[in-house]
Amino acid sequence: MKALVFNGPEDIRYESFNDPTIRNARNLIIKVQRCSICGSDLHMYHGGRIGPLDYSQPMERFCTGHETIGEVMEVGSGVHRHKIGDRILLAPGAACGTCRRCLSGQMNLCEGYRHGPGHGAPYGISPMLNGGHAEYIEVVNADLSATAIPDGISDEQAILLTDALATGYHGVKMSNVGPGDTVAVIGQGPVGRMAAEAAVAVGASTVFAIDPQESRRNQALTFGAIPMHPDEAESTILEVTKGLGVDSVIEAVGAGPTLMQAVTLARHGGRLSILGVLQNDTSMPLHVAQMKNLIVHMGIAGVVDTWQELIPLIQNNRIKGEGTFTHSFDLADGAEAFRMFNNREDGVVKVVMTP
Ligand SMILES: [Zn+2]
Ligand SMILES: [Zn+2]
The missing domain is CATH 3.40.50.720 (NAD(P)-binding Rossmann-like Domain)
Structure with missing residues (x-):
């Protein structure tokens, strides 16, 4: 597949990357329909930091992106809430669902990162878990960390629910x-x-x-x-x-x-x-x-916990998010999207990208 790949600070390229596969029965794969760049992604771009990650140091290449929506293409046998053809929006990170923090509803504080790649990690900020600036992405523990895009929610609003909103x-x-x-x-x-x-x-x-x-x-x-x-x-x-x-x-x-x-x-x-x-x-x-x-x-938001309150507020026009997306790009032009978003050119607030 093609994806935006982090090769180092100010070096994000649209290039070939291995297709994702389902590594766990509770995972699924979506075809990405829309994705966006988060302000925090610019810390990677600058060679800065996100928590313990220091992007000025050499790092294995990975697909960027943690604001993603798409269509379910393939589901693991342990996925119950999603089926092929559903349109879903993703949390910005994966959670194990079984640690003490997850069981208390704090999936953003998942302790599963101790068990290796793909557990309790954000998407697209390190080689731990590839992100959704890509044609396809593997969604980890999808029953916990993704939800269907309901009626009355636009694609742009669905992306805002993945992180910014x-x-x-x-x-x-x-x-x-x-x-x-x-x-x-x-x-x-x-x-x-x-x-x-x-x-x-x-x-x-x-x-x-x-x-x-x-x-x-x-x-x-x-x-x-x-x-x-x-x-x-x-x-x-x-x-x-x-x-x-x-x-x-x-x-x-x-x-x-x-x-x-x-x-x-x-x-x-x-x-x-x-x-x-x-x-x-x-x-x-x-x-x-x-x-x-x-x-x-x-701290970092427990994104999943906000959806049951925010989705009805959007559906009833109490929150609209209008005017937030100012520019749209093909994913193939994602390097340029990063550049102009970083430079705040042309009054950009947020970009939407389409693979
Ligand atoms: Zn973010
Ligand atoms: Zn956990």
Whole structure:
């Protein structure tokens, strides 16, 4: 098959790769119909880090991509919820389904990575598990980590459910956004934008959508949030909140200056959720966070757990995700898609690719 293959930083090529096979009875194979590039994929592209993975070091080649939807082509004998011909959307990673964390419903914290490749690993960020920027992908433990694309969900919305919307919504839940709350979302890339839209959907009274890029922050107007440039955020938000700060801050960048701003914007006793994938050079003013009694949460979303709440919200038009996908490419042009997404050319927010 053909796929986008990581050969090193800034060296992602559309080239031949081994066809996936079913390695376990609980797995299946889909023909990929649409896929997208996540902001976190750019850390690979830059030779940066995702958790313990350091892309500046030599690494065996692998298919990229953890935002994928497609049609089921082949199922293992142990798969019960999916059949050939179904259209499904995938979680961004695999889970074993049997460890203590999986059994408690925290499949994003699966401990199965101890048992070798294909268990408890994200798709498409390392040779551990090939990703879905490809014509075909093997879906691990598919009953647990994939769901049918129901009526009333577009292909673009289905892709958002694989990561960006689920992660943004995770930030909303982890910072405990409730009716009437004031919220600041720092960063209006796909995840931040989805967080802002979800915060409005769950009843926040005022949601500030902060981004230096005008086209990104102005999208907030389409779902009822308030666009704001980072340079004016502190003075304006403190004025609007009578010097107190907001109830919840969702940080969707993962850099030192935005972490600093997040702590500044939160009220005393407020909540902060850090969604941005942190790099080596990030620090935050813990002494200020402590004096404010901030409740801080950071981590990777349990994507599967969000679907039963998000799918009805989309089906009933409470969350739309409109305007998030700004560019489309053939998968064969995926290297160019990575390049222009990385350079933020032409007002790009998110790309969709079709094999
Ligand atoms: Zn992602
Ligand atoms: Zn597990």
